[in-house]
Amino acid sequence: MTEALLARLGAVVGAPQLLADAAAMAPYLEDWRGRFTGRARAVVLPADTAQVAAVVQACAAERVPVVPQGGRTGLVLGSVPDASGSAIVLSLRRLNRIRQVDAANGSMTVEAGCILADAHAAAQQAGMLFPLSLVSEGSCTIGGNLSSNAGGTAVLRYGNMRELCLGLEVVTAQGQVWDGLRGLRKDNTGYALRELFIGAEGTLGVITAAVLKLHPQPKAARSALVALRTPQQALDLLALLQERCGATLTGYELMSAFCLDLVASQFPALPRPFAAPPPYTALIELSSEESDAHAAALLEGALGAALDAGVARDAVVAGSLGQSRGLWQLREHIPLAQAAAGKNIKHDISLPVSAIPDFIARTGAALAAAHPGCQVVCFGHLGDGNLHYNVAPPPGVAHAAFLAQEPGVNRIVYDGVAAFGGSISAEHGIGALKRGELVRYKSAVELDMMRAIKAALDPLGIMNPGKIL
Amino acid sequence: MTEALLARLGAVVGAPQLLADAAAMAPYLEDWRGRFTGRARAVVLPADTAQVAAVVQACAAERVPVVPQGGRTGLVLGSVPDASGSAIVLSLRRLNRIRQVDAANGSMTVEAGCILADAHAAAQQAGMLFPLSLVSEGSCTIGGNLSSNAGGTAVLRYGNMRELCLGLEVVTAQGQVWDGLRGLRKDNTGYALRELFIGAEGTLGVITAAVLKLHPQPKAARSALVALRTPQQALDLLALLQERCGATLTGYELMSAFCLDLVASQFPALPRPFAAPPPYTALIELSSEESDAHAAALLEGALGAALDAGVARDAVVAGSLGQSRGLWQLREHIPLAQAAAGKNIKHDISLPVSAIPDFIARTGAALAAAHPGCQVVCFGHLGDGNLHYNVAPPPGVAHAAFLAQEPGVNRIVYDGVAAFGGSISAEHGIGALKRGELVRYKSAVELDMMRAIKAALDPLGIMNPGKIL
Numbered sequence: 001m002t003e004a005l006l007a008r009l010g011a012v013v014g015a016p017q018l019l020a021d022a023a024a025m026a027p028y029l030e031d032w033r034g035r036f037t038g039r040a041r042a043v044v045l046p047a048d049t050a051q052v053a054a055v056v057q058a059c060a061a062e063r064v065p066v067v068p069q070g071g072r073t074g075l076v077l078g079s080v081p082d083a084s085g086s087a088i089v090l091s092l093r094r095l096n097r098i099r100q101v102d103a104a105n106g107s108m109t110v111e112a113g114c115i116l117a118d119a120h121a122a123a124q125q126a127g128m129l130f131p132l133s134l135v136s137e138g139s140c141t142i143g144g145n146l147s148s149n150a151g152g153t154a155v156l157r158y159g160n161m162r163e164l165c166l167g168l169e170v171v172t173a174q175g176q177v178w179d180g181l182r183g184l185r186k187d188n189t190g191y192a193l194r195e196l197f198i199g200a201e202g203t204l205g206v207i208t209a210a211v212l213k214l215h216p217q218p219k220a221a222r223s224a225l226v227a228l229r230t231p232q233q234a235l236d237l238l239a240l241l242q243e244r245c246g247a248t249l250t251g252y253e254l255m256s257a258f259c260l261d262l263v264a265s266q267f268p269a270l271p272r273p274f275a276a277p278p279p280y281t282a283l284i285e286l287s288s289e290e291s292d293a294h295a296a297a298l299l300e301g302a303l304g305a306a307l308d309a310g311v312a313r314d315a316v317v318a319g320s321l322g323q324s325r326g327l328w329q330l331r332e333h334i335p336l337a338q339a340a341a342g343k344n345i346k347h348d349i350s351l352p353v354s355a356i357p358d359f360i361a362r363t364g365a366a367l368a369a370a371h372p373g374c375q376v377v378c379f380g381h382l383g384d385g386n387l388h389y390n391v392a393p394p395p396g397v398a399h400a401a402f403l404a405q406e407p408g409v410n411r412i413v414y415d416g417v418a419a420f421g422g423s424i425s426a427e428h429g430i431g432a433l434k435r436g437e438l439v440r441y442k443s444a445v446e447l448d449m450m451r452a453i454k455a456a457l458d459p460l461g462i463m464n465p466g467k468i469l
Numbered sequence: 470m471t472e473a474l475l476a477r478l479g480a481v482v483g484a485p486q487l488l489a490d491a492a493a494m495a496p497y498l499e500d501w502r503g504r505f506t507g508r509a510r511a512v513v514l515p516a517d518t519a520q521v522a523a524v525v526q527a528c529a530a531e532r533v534p535v536v537p538q539g540g541r542t543g544l545v546l547g548s549v550p551d552a553s554g555s556a557i558v559l560s561l562r563r564l565n566r567i568r569q570v571d572a573a574n575g576s577m578t579v580e581a582g583c584i585l586a587d588a589h590a591a592a593q594q595a596g597m598l599f600p601l602s603l604v605s606e607g608s609c610t611i612g613g614n615l616s617s618n619a620g621g622t623a624v625l626r627y628g629n630m631r632e633l634c635l636g637l638e639v640v641t642a643q644g645q646v647w648d649g650l651r652g653l654r655k656d657n658t659g660y661a662l663r664e665l666f667i668g669a670e671g672t673l674g675v676i677t678a679a680v681l682k683l684h685p686q687p688k689a690a691r692s693a694l695v696a697l698r699t700p701q702q703a704l705d706l707l708a709l710l711q712e713r714c715g716a717t718l719t720g721y722e723l724m725s726a727f728c729l730d731l732v733a734s735q736f737p738a739l740p741r742p743f744a745a746p747p748p749y750t751a752l753i754e755l756s757s758e759e760s761d762a763h764a765a766a767l768l769e770g771a772l773g774a775a776l777d778a779g780v781a782r783d784a785v786v787a788g789s790l791g792q793s794r795g796l797w798q799l800r801e802h803i804p805l806a807q808a809a810a811g812k813n814i815k816h817d818i819s820l821p822v823s824a825i826p827d828f829i830a831r832t833g834a835a836l837a838a839a840h841p842g843c844q845v846v847c848f849g850h851l852g853d854g855n856l857h858y859n860v861a862p863p864p865g866v867a868h869a870a871f872l873a874q875e876p877g878v879n880r881i882v883y884d885g886v887a888a889f890g891g892s893i894s895a896e897h898g899i900g901a902l903k904r905g906e907l908v909r910y911k912s913a914v915e916l917d918m919m920r921a922i923k924a925a926l927d928p929l930g931i932m933n934p935g936k937i938l
Binding site: 104148149159177181186187188189196198218235289355381422424425428429434453468469 | 617649912
């Protein structure tokens, strides 16, 4: 990279928005989980789409890599630059406006750097709901949510980020602006470019704004914990709830006993709804567009039927919003409890829902055989077939020592996933972290198509190189 | 094309499944609406995916165009070959098996040639619902539904075909088989290839099978007709229903008085719910996973609120399934009544829902000024912002003579669509029919990206040439 390019970037964004010294750049180079720190030639913070386009044009002219970055809460090293120091980090944080709310169309146009919680607030102000629900909502950005096709706890009812987006504005790898900000429910005029940029992790272009889909705000939500003996019971309960409650079922989370024990030991102040955690616990949420009484009656009826049918052993229903928050806190504290207990080997996998009991049984047995005493932290969005299936060391074994077993543990888990037709990344993406696994588990035909698309849209290979492919 | 290729194709599919004489090929060359008859070198009817791959490989070797074809019910000349006679028509009709139903996963694997009604039946047998609802369901195929990203009357609740598909099997333009038959709700392992092939109208590859998403069967559905004065009232009623009824609102169709008059004059035996059609009529449907009583009470409450608020003038609620079918028959007979009355100038457009009143007012005025006395047949899926906005001749003017005005009429309608940020093809696609309009209304940036993707996945340009691009 030439000094002339740095000067040109400074002229585009204004000198104070071009960071080139180590201290100023440091926060933009660090991975969220602290596993890696990259290097960069500079960090630029453009103010609007035109500046983003000018930055990409300038970088393309010198073939300088561009790493788009949002709230940097990603979990697969997708938004930090590599160690070469050759890249420009392009932070979208200053593109954070809500451009338009169109309640009558059920849509809202926001810029990529808008914090998810701010998007929630803007929707709420208009009497609507933007349903994407993530623990990192106070830090993550809409652009990052889109680029990673974020999921979370409301996918069962509302879909992933791809289903929550109607239109995009993108700066292409050539530095052109594609105005695809359409607020349409139906549009069959050519190839699915919107869907393609969503989930591409910044490797095909830079998402600068989006039209998001809004939903009516539910009038009420009711939550419950249900005690289960087996994963198969979790499936049976899910089927029963879907059959009786339809779209009012907005959340269905599974937690193993080990997860709740971990939370209880690390956060003793949290409620303990069961005297001793059952083998598996389901956290369910119904929300109703009608009334709290409707949600309550529906939940009571469904749980009664589940108990009668022997699908559930016991249930704890939240009687208030506060109690409901308490139940969700248990679920949300699982990642925190793991972090407090020491690093483990993490997997974000998905399976056909019907395959989950067999997957859990066989993979658990294979892990126990290869790593006697290891402990599986199994929880996740069961309704979507998405498990966060983490493996912790046997009692007494140091976490750092156990982490050395990661390649072997991954092989057992991912081979199991592949055998059941699952995915090695349900909602976190590939980034730089899982590139090797992607090549192992994707067919050559699929990888070739992905490479052809990358080469077609980013022929210079400057967009977030080393991510996904 | 060489004789050797014909012999090779015959060897792949078996001689009886290779049609090369004019009489045998004729049904495969005709447009559904009778507007065009193409020519082809041969029609092949492979039995399975391997044969499809072998056919495409053979054609690729000689750069012979391949036109994939399903039930041939498309409306944009997307599945018939052009007039050159150089192409092979590849009918998927013999790939019509239901490969697997996985009720616990809410999914079903079907082949591309499976008739939509047969997919409905298979889902129902498993106690589930495959919700895509089209008038042509007895003839159209799943492969065609996918390739055109079909919409229909249940999109409001369940989404377009793209949202109803979890995985695909595709024969690429190189004749390779991509096994993307994943039954997963979440899978963030690379680019959105599934979404890209859906809606590509066979121009990027041949869809041979798909994993479809199933939903719980509603326990009951209730329909009503609501009399409205203006399109704005239709929007107000839609907002009221969404706010009160949430996902139970599965259908929301709008019909102008002219539409219902047309149906009444062409099909006098059908019910006439209103003595004189109001300016606009909404056909609404609620479906409940709970009970018929729930659906009925919800509908009654919502309509009462709408009448109280002055949003609606009058309402007719279907008291039985038979009455409900009668209401839907009015809607479904609009296309038939138009055909019986004589050809008109058709448009399948979408708009931001919030823009529909202004669009209808301004476009109607522009049409009246340019073509005094012309009659607008305005109906469609208002909940999705999708109008079938057709223009019939002034009383006394011959339909054939008026059809000569099509270019000018299209310009007024599509310029109006573009001004409001709409789409010139909401659910029918582009095919060969709307290629010129696509080039007019898409940005150069978007067209360039589409062309780059086409060249990347089909470098020889043999897949359904002359369609979309």
